[in-house]
Amino acid sequence: xxxxxxxxxxxxxxxxxxxxxxxxxxxxxxxxxxxxxxxxxxxxxxxxxxxxxxxxxxxxxxxxxxxxxxxxxxxxxxxxxxxxxxxxxxxxxxxxxxxxxxxxxxxxxxxxxxxxxxxxxxxxxxxxxxxxxxxxxxxxxxxxxxxxxxxxxxxxxxxxxxxxxxxxxxxxxxxxxxxxxxxxxxxxxxxxxxxxxxxxxxxxxxxxxxxxxxxxxxxxxxxxxxxxxxxxxxxxxxxxxxxxxxxxxxxxxxxxxxxxxxxxxxxxxxxxxxxxxxxxxxxxxxxxxxxxxxxxxxxxxxxxxxxxxxxxxxxxxxxxxxxxxxxxxxxxxxx
Amino acid sequence: xxxxxxxxxxxxxxxxxxxxxxxxxxxxxxxxxxxxxxxxxxxxxxxxxxxxxxxxxxxxxxxxxxxxxxxxxxxxxxxxxxxxxxxxxxxxxxxxxxxxxxxxxxxxxxxxxxxxxxxxxxxxxxxxxxxxxxxxxxxxxxxxxxxxxxxxxxxxxxxxxxxxxxxxxxxxxxxxxxxxxxxxxxxxxxxxxxxxxxxxxxxxxxxxxxxxxxxxxxxxxxxxxxxxxxxxxxxxxxxxxxxxxxxxxxxxxxxxxxxxxxxxxxxxxxxxxxxxxxxxxxxxxxxxxxxxxxxxxxxxxxxxxxxxxxxxxxxxxxxxxxxxxxxxxxxxxxx
Numbered sequence: 216x217x218x219x220x221x222x223x224x225x226x227x228x229x230x231x232x233x234x235x236x237x238x239x240x241x242x243x244x245x246x247x248x249x250x251x252x253x254x255x256x257x258x259x260x261x262x263x264x265x266x267x268x269x270x271x272x273x274x275x276x277x278x279x280x281x282x283x284x285x286x287x288x289x290x291x292x293x294x295x296x297x298x299x300x301x302x303x304x305x306x307x308x309x310x311x312x313x314x315x316x317x318x319x320x321x322x323x324x325x326x327x328x329x330x331x332x333x334x335x336x337x338x339x340x341x342x343x344x345x346x347x348x349x350x351x352x353x354x355x356x357x358x359x360x361x362x363x364x365x366x367x368x369x370x371x372x373x374x375x376x377x378x379x380x381x382x383x384x385x386x387x388x389x390x391x392x393x394x395x396x397x398x399x400x401x402x403x404x405x406x407x408x409x410x411x412x413x414x415x416x417x418x419x420x421x422x423x424x425x426x427x428x429x430x431x432x433x434x435x436x437x438x439x440x441x442x443x444x445x446x447x448x449x450x451x452x453x454x455x456x457x458x459x460x461x462x463x464x465x466x467x468x469x470x471x472x473x474x475x476x477x478x479x480x481x482x483x484x485x486x487x488x489x490x491x492x493x494x495x496x497x498x499x500x501x502x503x504x505x506x507x508x509x510x511x512x513x514x515x516x517x518x519x520x521x522x523x524x525x526x527x528x529x530x531x532x533x534x535x536x537x538x539x540x541x542x543x544x545x546x547x548x549x550x
Numbered sequence: 551x552x553x554x555x556x557x558x559x560x561x562x563x564x565x566x567x568x569x570x571x572x573x574x575x576x577x578x579x580x581x582x583x584x585x586x587x588x589x590x591x592x593x594x595x596x597x598x599x600x601x602x603x604x605x606x607x608x609x610x611x612x613x614x615x616x617x618x619x620x621x622x623x624x625x626x627x628x629x630x631x632x633x634x635x636x637x638x639x640x641x642x643x644x645x646x647x648x649x650x651x652x653x654x655x656x657x658x659x660x661x662x663x664x665x666x667x668x669x670x671x672x673x674x675x676x677x678x679x680x681x682x683x684x685x686x687x688x689x690x691x692x693x694x695x696x697x698x699x700x701x702x703x704x705x706x707x708x709x710x711x712x713x714x715x716x717x718x719x720x721x722x723x724x725x726x727x728x729x730x731x732x733x734x735x736x737x738x739x740x741x742x743x744x745x746x747x748x749x750x751x752x753x754x755x756x757x758x759x760x761x762x763x764x765x766x767x768x769x770x771x772x773x774x775x776x777x778x779x780x781x782x783x784x785x786x787x788x789x790x791x792x793x794x795x796x797x798x799x800x801x802x803x804x805x806x807x808x809x810x811x812x813x814x815x816x817x818x819x820x821x822x823x824x825x826x827x828x829x830x831x832x833x834x835x836x837x838x839x840x841x842x843x844x845x846x847x848x849x850x851x852x853x854x855x856x857x858x859x860x861x862x863x864x865x866x867x868x869x870x871x872x873x874x875x876x877x878x879x880x881x882x883x884x885x
Contacts, residue, residue, distance in 0.1 A: 273752055350794055394754070407798045417608055418798030419729070419754075428794060430787040430813055437816045439794055446795075452765040459685055459763060459774055460781075461796060463742045463753030478765055481772045 241387045243543070244380040250493070250541040253534050254384065257491040261467065262391050268489040270467055272392040277468040278422075278458060278479060279385070281399035281406060283518040284472045284495050285414060287366065287376040289504040291326075292517060294401050296367075297360055301344035309343075318343070341402075342443040346426055349438040350404065357408045371548070374413045378538075379547045381470070381495070385414055388468070396466070398458055399423040400450035400475050404441075422461045424449045450475045455482035472497065473507070473518040477527060484531055492533040496520060499539040502549070576722045578878075579715040585828070585876040588869050589719065592826040593726050596802065603824040605802055607727040612803040613757075613793060613814060614720070616734035616741060618853040619807045619830050620749060622701065622711040624839040626661075627852060629736050631702075632695055636679035644678075653678070677778040680737065681761055684773040692743045706883070709748045714882045716805070716830070720749055723803070731801070733793055734758045735785035735810050739776075757796045759784045785810045790817035807832065808842070808853040812862060819866055827868040831855060834874040837884070 245251040260268040261275065282288035299321055302312075312318035317329035317336035329336060345353070366376050385395050397416055399406055403423030410416045425446040428439040449457040455478050458466065469476075469483035472495040480492040497520070498505050498512060505512045507520025528535050538545065580586035595603040596610065617623035634656055637647075647653035652664035652671035664671060680688070701711050720730050732751055734741055738758030745751045760781040763774040784792040790813050793801065804811075804818035807830040815827040832855070833840050833847060840847045842855025863870050873880065 273746070276754075403795075403798070411608070419611075419796065421798060425795065428791050430790045430817070432816075437790065437813070437820045439790060439817075455765045455772065455774060456763050460738075460760065461754065463738070463756060478772070481767075482765065482774075485772045 242380065242383050244383055246541055246543050248541055250534055250536040254387075254491065254493075257468070257489065258388065258391050261489050270488060274464065274467065275388075275391070275393040276396065276462060276464060276466040277388050277393045278396045278398040278462075278466040278470070278483065279381070280471040280473070280476045280479070281397050281401055281423075283497065284470055284476070285377055285381050285385075285397070286373065287369075287378075287503065288518045289497075289506065289515070290367065290517075292401065293366075293373045293376075294405050296364065296373075297357070297405065298340050298344045300360060300364060301356070302340065305344065338445075342426070345402065345405075346441045346443040349433075349440055350428060351438070353404055353441055354408050357405055361409050369546070374409055375547060377413060377547065378495075378542070379544050379549065380542045382414065382547070384470075385416070389415065393468070394420065396420045396422060396458075396462060398449065398454055398469075398479055400448070400454075402426075403449075422449060422457045424453075452478045454479035458482065467491070469493070470495070472520065474521050474524050475518075477524055480533055481527075481531070484533075492528075492531070494520070494524070494528055494533055494535050496535050496537050498537050499542075499545070501539075502545045503538060577715065577718050579718055581876055581878050583876055585869055585871040589722075589826065589828075592803070592824060593723065596824050597726050605823060609799065609802065610723075610726070610728040611731065611797060611799060611801040612723050612728045613731045613733040613797075613801040613805070613818065614716070615806040615808070615811045615814070616732050616736055616758075618832065619805055619811070620712055620716050620720075620732070621708065622704075622713075622838065623853045624832075624841065624850070625702065625852075627736065628701075628708045628711075629740050631699065631708075632692070632740065633675050633679045635695060635699060636691070637675065640679065673780075676737075677761070680740075681776045681778040684768075684775055685739065685763060686773070688739055688776055689743050692740055696744050704881070709744060710883060711881060712748060713830075713877070714879050714884065715877045717749065717882070719805075720751070724750065728803070729755065731755045731757060731793075731797060733784065733789055733804075733814060735783070735789075737761075738784075757784055757792045759788075787813045789814035793817065802826070804828075805830070807855065809856050809859050810853075812859055815868055816862075816866070819868075827863075827866070829855070829859070829863055829868055829870050831870050831872050833872050834877075834880070836874075837880045838873060 241255060242251055260266050261270040263269060279285055282292045302318060302321060306312055306322060312322065317332050317340055320329035361374060364373060365371055366373055369376055388395055395416055397406060397410060401423055403421055403425050406423055407418040407421050410421055427442045427444045427446045429442055431438055431440055465486050466483045467488060468491040469480050470493045471480060484490050484492050497503060497507060498510060506515040506518065508514045509520050509522050509525035576590060577586055595601050596605040598604060614620055617627045637653060637656060641647055641657060647657065652667050652675055655664035696709060699708060700706055701708055704711055723730055730751055732741060732745060736758055738756055738760050741758055742753040742756050745756055762777045762779045762781045764777055766773055766775055800821050801818045802823060803826040804815050805828045806814055819825050819827050832838060832842060833845060841850040843849045844855050844857050844860035
């Protein structure tokens with residue numbers, strides 16, 4: 216073979232190999248099976264020009280729950296650990312907390328008594344730790360905390376307790392022209408400071424729960440002050456409301472893992488065009504956690520996956536992904 | 551010259567001409583002057599790699615007020631005409647409106663008496679015409695109306711009463727990696743159905759005032775019902791709040807035209823990096839309207855540009871664009 220032809224041949228082969236490798240390996244941390252194949256089939260049909268299921272790029276909206284869908288939510292949601300750490304840091308300025316629930320119990324490490332106060336106790340904790348500063352100050356507090364705090368079981372930063380298969384799914388969808396959004400019951404300002412780096416999702420594509428803020432001039436400099444007042448709960452029937460407020464069009468793909476995501480998946484499925492709705496089922500006690508009464512797993516208050524959600528998934532043809540069977544690895548550091 | 555060299559030369563020249571034409575003519579409907587030059591200087595310095603003012607693409611956020619900044623808001627804001635037309639269409643189903651303000655006066659064409667009811671009257675009108683249907687139904691109502699309604703003075707569709715220089719500015723910023731957002735006191739769901747086609751701004755980049763919605767199952771099909779309850783007023787001090795809720799970062803450029811935009815421009819100017827804040831001044835009675843006490847123009851309740859806004863603009867170094875002097879043409883159909 217003449218040198219020039221050899222070079223051309225080599226170049227051609229190299230390109231073919233790269234293309235083949237790319238085509239063969241989307242979602243490398245997913246095991247071959249119906250869940251992975253369902254994702255790929257869906258993406259191929261909505262992106263293929265001329266296909267009856269083709270969806271223009273502008274309408275390729277995908278929404279993801281965060282806790283339990285993109286990162287670990289057990290034994291307690293990450294934001295709860297943030298609130299406790301924050302409360303401990305603020306405790307010296309609040310001697311009255313020693314006699315006031317839920318702070319008194321939390322300071323003693325008695326989570327059970329603290330949580331017995333239910334939603335009211337939780338709200339007290341959130342307001343004491345998430346309000347009273349500017350948005351810029353809160354952003355820095357979250358950044359500082361997430362850079363150092365570690366998961367109680369895995370002993371690594373929470374940002375490394377994200378699900379590698381889902382991070383790959385986010386990237387795969389974006390490579391195919393999708394805009395990916397987080398739609399979380401968690402706090403919007405708790406997620407934004409790190410979501411771009413960890414998930415590739417910019418602040419303007421995060422939808423979440425929020426408290427009210429107030430615009431003020433502080434020594435001639437404008438600030439937004441975080442108030443002790445709920446603004447929006449982005450959970451259950453609130454998720455379609457939040458999606459409509461922030462995005463203004465229906466997603467064509469939605470991913471969740473618990474009862475809090477049911478309405479988001481229903482709303483996503485309401486259109487007539489091709490749609491993908493998927494629930495992540497935590498059934499891997501060995502590598503992560505196994506919970507949710509569906510499938511006979513132990514019930515949990517956090518991230519409940521109820522039998523009625525499973526019934527709805529079956530009825531509406533949603534994919535239920537088994538972490539145990541469908542995922543080759545769970546966390547980025549897994550081999 | 552040999553043919554092949556001629557072709558190469560011609561191709562090269564053609565490319566050079568196109569490049570030169572493109573480089574020479576951003577903002578063709580702007581007259582040369584400090585306003586146009588200020589925009590170009592700003593864009594060049596924030597996009598030039600290695601420049602001390604360089605801003606990464608992800609942070610190039612620009613926010614635009616809508617009424618009076620992107621399209622005509624006189625003699626009354628467009629959404630007000632929509633509400634009146636909608637009320638007339640609904641009147642046969644509401645015989646009680648004949649004796650109830652503001653409807654009775656509006657049905658008689660007596661705008662002055664109707665508006666004497668102030669904010670309360672306006673709210674009554676909005677709720678009677680904007681609530682009680684699903685989001686999908688409302689979207690269709692807006693689309694149908696905007697396709698046929700005409701501006702009372704210009705006798706052309708409202709979507710042709712947009713400002714050509716601002717449409718060019720939106721495109722110019724996007725060509726330079728900016729994400730452009732509308733941040734309007736008007737209704738978010740009134741703007742979204744046509745903003746993509748008219749301004750190139752997708753629904754997820756529209757921030758506006760809103761009423762509450764509720765997720766419901768209607769014969770097994772999920773819908774969002776629009777409720778007669780205010781959710782958010784995206785005006786004055788509400789604009790920075792809305793920007794933070796939806797976008798989650800500070801814009802580096804903001805464009806407005808009235809007192810309702812002051813806080814948005816203040817908030818945009820709060821950062822330390824390069825910033826552009828601009829107010830459109832309606833001082834062209836011949837081609838459009840002249841209003842706002844600043845500059846000795848007649849006062850208006852709609853789109854007030856007060857002396858105190860002008861003072862703030864001078865104090866903070868905001869650009870005040872004169873429609874009369876800085877704009878070669880106003881509307882797309884102008885020569």
